[in-house]
Amino acid sequence: MFYHIKELQYNAKPSQPDPVYAKKLQEILGGQYGEMSVMMQYLFQGWNCRAEGKYRDMILDIGTEEMAHVEMIATMIAQLLDGAPAGDQDQAAQDPAVEAVLGGMNPQHAIVSGLGAQPNDSAGYPWTARYTIASGNLLADFRANLNAESQGRLQVCRLYEMTTDPSVRDMLSFLIARDTMHQNQWMAAIEELEQTQGSVVPSTFNPQFEKQEVSYSFMNYSEGEDSRTGRWASGQTMDGQGHFEYIQNPESMGQKPSLNPAPSYIHGTPPVEMRKMQTTRDQIDPRMQI
Amino acid sequence: MFYHIKELQYNAKPSQPDPVYAKKLQEILGGQYGEMSVMMQYLFQGWNCRAEGKYRDMILDIGTEEMAHVEMIATMIAQLLDGAPAGDQDQAAQDPAVEAVLGGMNPQHAIVSGLGAQPNDSAGYPWTARYTIASGNLLADFRANLNAESQGRLQVCRLYEMTTDPSVRDMLSFLIARDTMHQNQWMAAIEELEQTQGSVVPSTFNPQFEKQEVSYSFMNYSEGEDSRTGRWASGQTMDGQGHFEYIQNPESMGQKPSLNPAPSYIHGTPPVEMRKMQTTRDQIDPRMQI
Amino acid sequence: MFYHIKELQYNAKPSQPDPVYAKKLQEILGGQYGEMSVMMQYLFQGWNCRAEGKYRDMILDIGTEEMAHVEMIATMIAQLLDGAPAGDQDQAAQDPAVEAVLGGMNPQHAIVSGLGAQPNDSAGYPWTARYTIASGNLLADFRANLNAESQGRLQVCRLYEMTTDPSVRDMLSFLIARDTMHQNQWMAAIEELEQTQGSVVPSTFNPQFEKQEVSYSFMNYSEGEDSRTGRWASGQTMDGQGHFEYIQNPESMGQKPSLNPAPSYIHGTPPVEMRKMQTTRDQIDPRMQI
Amino acid sequence: MFYHIKELQYNAKPSQPDPVYAKKLQEILGGQYGEMSVMMQYLFQGWNCRAEGKYRDMILDIGTEEMAHVEMIATMIAQLLDGAPAGDQDQAAQDPAVEAVLGGMNPQHAIVSGLGAQPNDSAGYPWTARYTIASGNLLADFRANLNAESQGRLQVCRLYEMTTDPSVRDMLSFLIARDTMHQNQWMAAIEELEQTQGSVVPSTFNPQFEKQEVSYSFMNYSEGEDSRTGRWASGQTMDGQGHFEYIQNPESMGQKPSLNPAPSYIHGTPPVEMRKMQTTRDQIDPRMQI
Amino acid sequence: MFYHIKELQYNAKPSQPDPVYAKKLQEILGGQYGEMSVMMQYLFQGWNCRAEGKYRDMILDIGTEEMAHVEMIATMIAQLLDGAPAGDQDQAAQDPAVEAVLGGMNPQHAIVSGLGAQPNDSAGYPWTARYTIASGNLLADFRANLNAESQGRLQVCRLYEMTTDPSVRDMLSFLIARDTMHQNQWMAAIEELEQTQGSVVPSTFNPQFEKQEVSYSFMNYSEGEDSRTGRWASGQTMDGQGHFEYIQNPESMGQKPSLNPAPSYIHGTPPVEMRKMQTTRDQIDPRMQI
Amino acid sequence: MFYHIKELQYNAKPSQPDPVYAKKLQEILGGQYGEMSVMMQYLFQGWNCRAEGKYRDMILDIGTEEMAHVEMIATMIAQLLDGAPAGDQDQAAQDPAVEAVLGGMNPQHAIVSGLGAQPNDSAGYPWTARYTIASGNLLADFRANLNAESQGRLQVCRLYEMTTDPSVRDMLSFLIARDTMHQNQWMAAIEELEQTQGSVVPSTFNPQFEKQEVSYSFMNYSEGEDSRTGRWASGQTMDGQGHFEYIQNPESMGQKPSLNPAPSYIHGTPPVEMRKMQTTRDQIDPRMQI
Incomplete structure (x- = not known):
């Protein structure tokens, strides 16, 4: 009050x-x-x-x-x-x-x-x-x-x-x-x-469940290495639990993504074969509708 | 790029x-x-x-x-x-x-x-x-x-x-x-x-131009003094330039505000005397319009 | 405070x-x-x-x-x-x-x-x-x-x-x-x-400067006249200065609008004659640019 | 249409x-x-x-x-x-x-x-x-x-x-x-x-279910009593069901609130005892994760 | 109306x-x-x-x-x-x-x-x-x-x-x-x-004033050339004024940007030399204020 | 990446x-x-x-x-x-x-x-x-x-x-x-x-399920017929499936809407008969509350 x-x-x-x-x-x-x-x-x-x-x-x-x-x-x-x-x-x-x-x-x-x-x-x-x-x-x-x-x-x-x-x-x-x-x-x-x-928020998350190999790595996503000269790129980390590492040329660690076609009721872009069939509207099979 | x-x-x-x-x-x-x-x-x-x-x-x-x-x-x-x-x-x-x-x-x-x-x-x-x-x-x-x-x-x-x-x-x-x-x-x-x-942002503002007497005072704007027990209420300040002070009952340092009436072209609430005159619309003097 | x-x-x-x-x-x-x-x-x-x-x-x-x-x-x-x-x-x-x-x-x-x-x-x-x-x-x-x-x-x-x-x-x-x-x-x-x-806001605007002939008219912008049966369509107005009037078929009192073409630096839709000339891009006269 | x-x-x-x-x-x-x-x-x-x-x-x-x-x-x-x-x-x-x-x-x-x-x-x-x-x-x-x-x-x-x-x-x-x-x-x-x-919206809510003892009280939450001199502070209320009352010094009618700590999966501020334990990250018991 | x-x-x-x-x-x-x-x-x-x-x-x-x-x-x-x-x-x-x-x-x-x-x-x-x-x-x-x-x-x-x-x-x-x-x-x-x-909006802008050498170039800003196989990468352009060109490895055409320090009244990050001087607040020269 | x-x-x-x-x-x-x-x-x-x-x-x-x-x-x-x-x-x-x-x-x-x-x-x-x-x-x-x-x-x-x-x-x-x-x-x-x-998005919706009698009609919702003179009002439609038709005076094809009263817990405007009863607040039957 x-x-x-x-x-x-x-x-x-x-x-x-x-x-x-x-x-x-x-x-x-x-x-x-x-x-x-x-x-x-x-x-x-x-x-x-x-x-x-x-x-x-x-x-x-x-x-x-x-x-x-x-x-x-x-x-x-x-x-x-x-x-x-x-x-x-x-x-x-x-x-x-x-x-x-x-x-x-x-x-x-x-x-x-x-x-x-x-x-x-x-x-x-x-x-x-x-x-x-x-x-x-x-x-x-x-x-x-x-x-x-x-x-x-x-x-x-x-x-x-x-x-x-x-x-x-x-x-x-x-x-x-x-x-x-x-x-x-x-x-x-x-x-x-x-x-x-401790200084990392939240402190209650179990560090074993994080991907610890990248927890202290500076990744240089550009040509040139000006960013190597700062406090953030070497020495003990601020939380006292590791050391900063400088990754000069960070590589991809993931897949090349590829998504499934959407189900028909979404009316996304139709797959190529199907599109070919649809140059006149009355050729569409009514059964493809739910 | x-x-x-x-x-x-x-x-x-x-x-x-x-x-x-x-x-x-x-x-x-x-x-x-x-x-x-x-x-x-x-x-x-x-x-x-x-x-x-x-x-x-x-x-x-x-x-x-x-x-x-x-x-x-x-x-x-x-x-x-x-x-x-x-x-x-x-x-x-x-x-x-x-x-x-x-x-x-x-x-x-x-x-x-x-x-x-x-x-x-x-x-x-x-x-x-x-x-x-x-x-x-x-x-x-x-x-x-x-x-x-x-x-x-x-x-x-x-x-x-x-x-x-x-x-x-x-x-x-x-x-x-x-x-x-x-x-x-x-x-x-x-x-x-x-x-x-230094730690106070911006560091380039001349401290002589700030009201230094309140730069390190904790003001207790509630009954009770639970807030006195934290690091922020006593000891050296974090910028190393002073000491925290705890003000138990901070007093007003300013005026009781009072605003002028608005000019007529703003059509704010008219002053009391004027309002009295306006119970029928045709009594308003056209000259009060600019 | x-x-x-x-x-x-x-x-x-x-x-x-x-x-x-x-x-x-x-x-x-x-x-x-x-x-x-x-x-x-x-x-x-x-x-x-x-x-x-x-x-x-x-x-x-x-x-x-x-x-x-x-x-x-x-x-x-x-x-x-x-x-x-x-x-x-x-x-x-x-x-x-x-x-x-x-x-x-x-x-x-x-x-x-x-x-x-x-x-x-x-x-x-x-x-x-x-x-x-x-x-x-x-x-x-x-x-x-x-x-x-x-x-x-x-x-x-x-x-x-x-x-x-x-x-x-x-x-x-x-x-x-x-x-x-x-x-x-x-x-x-x-x-x-x-x-x-008075009850009309703002009361300080000179009524002589408003279009008084439409200040108390209910305008029926639809077929049917159900809206005629309310308090707002007849009797003294609430400000005590007039009587409600019901306009069955409100007519237009304004012009049929027609806007000038935009100046050339706006690059709006070009007038018809000019458009005809521009079927190839190099036909545009550089001087029409400012 | x-x-x-x-x-x-x-x-x-x-x-x-x-x-x-x-x-x-x-x-x-x-x-x-x-x-x-x-x-x-x-x-x-x-x-x-x-x-x-x-x-x-x-x-x-x-x-x-x-x-x-x-x-x-x-x-x-x-x-x-x-x-x-x-x-x-x-x-x-x-x-x-x-x-x-x-x-x-x-x-x-x-x-x-x-x-x-x-x-x-x-x-x-x-x-x-x-x-x-x-x-x-x-x-x-x-x-x-x-x-x-x-x-x-x-x-x-x-x-x-x-x-x-x-x-x-x-x-x-x-x-x-x-x-x-x-x-x-x-x-x-x-x-x-x-x-x-009736004039109070909504009129269909049963007044017995509202806290009627405060339904017509003006509460003065400031020093000074200028607010006592208006129509809203005395006389019959506008809905015709009561009389305005002026409360000079309204008192709290409620509890001093105190909230429970959040469950662990919210990762709010940990209770004091727990925080003491967490100065190194690997001391956290993985079982506290769900 | x-x-x-x-x-x-x-x-x-x-x-x-x-x-x-x-x-x-x-x-x-x-x-x-x-x-x-x-x-x-x-x-x-x-x-x-x-x-x-x-x-x-x-x-x-x-x-x-x-x-x-x-x-x-x-x-x-x-x-x-x-x-x-x-x-x-x-x-x-x-x-x-x-x-x-x-x-x-x-x-x-x-x-x-x-x-x-x-x-x-x-x-x-x-x-x-x-x-x-x-x-x-x-x-x-x-x-x-x-x-x-x-x-x-x-x-x-x-x-x-x-x-x-x-x-x-x-x-x-x-x-x-x-x-x-x-x-x-x-x-x-x-x-x-x-x-x-014409089909390019606005059609009234003089094409001599645009950088025509890049008006019809598809620039491939990724590894791989899947994007080369579409209608947009070869053949006559849709406006009929040129031909699509596919740039496999587009190069930078611009400068490496470098901004001037902000004037002092902006209180941006101070230049290095100046920062060194400011470890105690009273060392700041009042004259640097306007 | x-x-x-x-x-x-x-x-x-x-x-x-x-x-x-x-x-x-x-x-x-x-x-x-x-x-x-x-x-x-x-x-x-x-x-x-x-x-x-x-x-x-x-x-x-x-x-x-x-x-x-x-x-x-x-x-x-x-x-x-x-x-x-x-x-x-x-x-x-x-x-x-x-x-x-x-x-x-x-x-x-x-x-x-x-x-x-x-x-x-x-x-x-x-x-x-x-x-x-x-x-x-x-x-x-x-x-x-x-x-x-x-x-x-x-x-x-x-x-x-x-x-x-x-x-x-x-x-x-x-x-x-x-x-x-x-x-x-x-x-x-x-x-x-x-x-x-095809040119109508989405092309995969079965045209039999749309109201085809109005799929190609231009409806003239104003006096005057200036809008009749454009490409959109006559000739084959752009999808190649029909012909544009110009409807000079489009008529309503729907009902005159009439909504049910809201249930009592919504506290909308009460029906007329009920409102009459509620001129004093204590006359409301508590049972009408849930």
Whole structure:
């Protein structure tokens, strides 16, 4: 259950409207690595959590914080849209500043949401639940979370460079700092899990049932061997269970596939002999129908 | 540029058809963490790569391998669909085995793809390019890759448990082994990058421009403090630049938001005083229109 | 900003697992009129609200409650999935009860979410932000809300009929009651707004600028006049500004459209005379290219 | 069955081309509340209608009219696109008027549809059938319809403000008037149904089976009580069956959730004791595999 | 403008309900090659048509017919859903016939549409406007239409094999015949256009501006030369302008790509030398920020 | 299995950056008829192919070539994005050239992909697997392929007109030539199949089971008879099995539909008599619930 506090977690008030920037800022609201994604991802991971209580609590704490981030950015966007110009393009063409705004705005910010934030990304594409990763395996999911906070902080930093409004930058500097924490947080949780269960997900699958002869081989599927010079191509493997091997010319280990013809009720391409017979339609034997 | 080899990377031939399992196996072909996703993800990361040559080469090597995995699973699915029954449900209800197949099959495997594999997941949802992560920052993207290989191996292991067909399990054991390698590979590449550039993405954003006082604070947004007992709540931070701090009762640091009314051409909810005047439509002053 | 309370708003614990019902229950979690939709809809309406404070507060109160509903249903689904069977269909075909479960389950509940709830509907389709209606005009949006609570209560009632588990029915009886309240709540808010601003949205558009001669005409676009017998075809209009009129045979009031040929750089279908000349490719005059 | 009349329902011919406005006008063609949505919504409601004949007839009459609206707007858009400039951005930068057009156009209007209308919204997002509401309960669906006509008229009014072309405005004034009628029409039909079946949807669910103690309570999930001052917080409820009650501090009525560990074949996070054992991979007992 | 006729184009009434078949039949209603697709495709092609009047008229005639097909199939589905069972799976497991229905139904047919047809396909995926092809070049679009009628007739034939209900088969036999006509119709229209404008789309692009040395070469990107034995590898080309050539070992004609590093405000992977410097965060020069 | 060659199939290097054109070029990378679509379409058709070996080989050869096209265009886009400006709109408004770029760019090219190509179209919409057509009937699918190459070449020609960069045009001239070949290739393969199996897909459905009296009738669903003047309205049909017939006024051949009321557990609109009874909620007989 949740309670709402009217104050924002941090200030979200621009120095002046900027409808074009509002469109860009949508990326970290409703984009794949926006705040809606981490909010829903952490909430679902928390609600589905079947592990020790401290994980559920930690995950829901951060999920609840992300809701406050969604709120801040939505509030910021609504204010950046204040006073967006209406009017037609002819008039705009006479005033380059108005024109720049009209050309760069997302028209749905006026037509659909009436100068409000939308749960969409900067290309106007709606947020989708496929962005929400929750597998029931915490080590896998914490890696998803570390990725999300890495992509997210990267995008906020890029948006920081795209504005000079000090108030917008102030809010972004807060979000960047929280993403620093959240990257550290997931790295810490990952280290804790890896130390007890190993680093390959899932750790509970019996290695005897995997094809162990190819478990540590780098396969070079191109001419040239630039890829041989990385850490991934030699030395002990990261799980401590083997050594990297570099396969210069990986060979096929499988069959040349050949599929059976489809049964007649599928009406696939008929075999050659049969096709020959069918140049006039009435020659088809009704009995081949089921 | 690419060349195609007719033989598969590894054997992909079931012991017998199983159209219901074919539906489930679609998850690792066209699902969010199926082989199409890693194939496209690595290819786009490679083509967009602006870093040293060994990274581009390594990424494209593995991307090229994933194409062979897509091919294997597609081939397997087509054969699992061999001889899927047609016929109506009435007849099926008399034969429980046929009924089980008809009820559990994806009807599109017959109607749409004619007993062929589809680029969809096990719920019939089509693969979408939003599954492809490529940000231009390799450390961020390698974390996405490690996550993808973790989620992917987890799903293949679950599918391994859902069949007893030894030939299907043989193919899955190969994929599981390759996912072991690929998790190790991305862990190795991540370690290499972190050692030179630090672990917080992006490392090039000036920390003086982030709100450093909240960069290492865990905020407890719930009653109870179970979340205090993890590695993320105390000790040195993972980036080596600070110490985790636990905030028991995080307070608001922001304003209580209040938005301006929208301009008249937006036709939002009119302010109270104005609304009072509008109980009959002809009382509206035409001049309020622009 | 938000705080999380560990206890649920109401009990959400089934008497026994039922993975097939878990799939159906997803509809009111991640479906178009599930709890995620009303939660996001109310939160965005509240955050974007430019009207009096009491509206923002009321909308966010109910948005915060809906988050608790999402949490309850997610928790219920995870428990309904407890002990879902794995194993292959051959074995299942020997035990009708197991088979019924395997055939009716969503395979992603095992493969993808590991017996956890998903942000998807009962057909496995992911929740999308296009379900979130927030226009900046409260009367329009409250009608969206009344619709959402009507569709939502209807679906919960249907799901109530599809189970006999008393604990599941107990949770649903709570949700049904809250939907009763929420329908009443939006009806009350709508009445309040209509009394001051009139019932046609938006009320601020000058009626002199609409084509008033067709503002109250029912147009009968079919043979037969069954549609004449309803309240919508005669008597005073609901906005109190006119009378319904029934047009038996509505005539066209517009032109027969005819479009200009496209400019040459569009490479649309060439005009007839030009096509005649182009039977061999080298006859094309290079100058027609820009 | 349908017949087509070559003339449009109303004139749809702009005074001059305006490719940028064509992009915006797409919103009311292929957007969530565009004419395609109401057309498909009414047609499906009509075809699925299991109630008295007058409803089916009325719904299909209006559905058939909406098809004419789709036709008008598509025709208008194609003409607004007449003579859209091609050519590169360098040249455009020398002519601000051309540049404004090139920057504001949807490039797909040239590349994909060859100066034709698209079934997409103003952000280029394709129309999806999830916009089509048809539940089989007419009161619920008529509320969906009243919402659709409210959002739709709001968007047309906003688009009216964004152009000064008198011919475009003329067509929009017709659509605005028809939306006035359609809002009145659905209000009339709703009133008729509410009078006979009550106002809470569905009216056929036995109220004894809902948790009646919370059926009329407003729950205040935030600090502050601004939400107490509305019609929804006191007085008789709109269904005439109770009185609104304001709960100042709603308490949890449910359990603190705790989920069972997943079965081993799910490969979720292993319980703590088990994880400790797994620091080397070969220690796993093969028997834990099924 | 359109008029609606209450009678269906052809009979659509099943001999008895069959909710499982209703789910499958959705494919030709709301699937990629269902009747909604051809209806919308032809309507948009017609409305956007800039060629001679006979094409617009012909296209809109067939588009109007397809609307009648959508109506017939929707009506059929609603009746196939008559009397779909409710009730829980436990009870169903005792009656194999009921269980077969419950397991094979789409749950949304009960929960969402209340035994009505949905604008979705047989996997429950909603129809999307991306299925609508209308490019402004009629030869291209007529090929899209011929494909649509080919895929569509194929699917109807497969559905014909999946039922034994004579009334359902009767309706399908009508649709199959109309698809025979429509394939013939588009073949005729294609032949007419090809005879005047040539067979390569678009015919108006100056061939001197294409890389003519590869315009007729089959490139063999695999080991083995099975592909050499087809009509596409030798003889005169279909456009009559050249001869097919078989390239046994196609060589690269392009550069080995190498991308520049990204500018600093993109925060991509830093160049090696720079990375070395950044092992502690405070060493970053603030001036590298813009 | 595949191998990667580092060199591109053809040169892909612009004369200078052009981030606005990069956005447009996305259409032929990740659009419906972009190279990703034909690549995936041919690969799936090849892997699923159940016909003679020469078809599988030919299809996979061309699928492998399309991968090289994806690679070329992705490489081109990344270079067109080189040096895209950051910075705010205020500054841009002072420099029309910068402004034109900022207004016309896709913001995700900076924020999300860090100056890399995306698997999206020119409107920013992600590629979806629904673009992949593979039915198991080669004649149907080759028509899909001919359509794809026609739409594709049309779009590349339009993009050719939108740039004056000679290096970009050089790459496009190569793609245009290959599309010339591929249209010829599919026309050749279609002719080969039609000659042996007939031209109506599927040829294996017994014509006695279709409603042959309407198999060759053109139905004129509009006033006016412009549509009578085409090849499709008279003469021998293209399959050589009949003659086109023109139906001036097609009549309904079906019933006037009438649906049964829904069962009570569906809670649809209650029948009139029942509704009358329900004006107060407590009058509902609990026994009507199951």
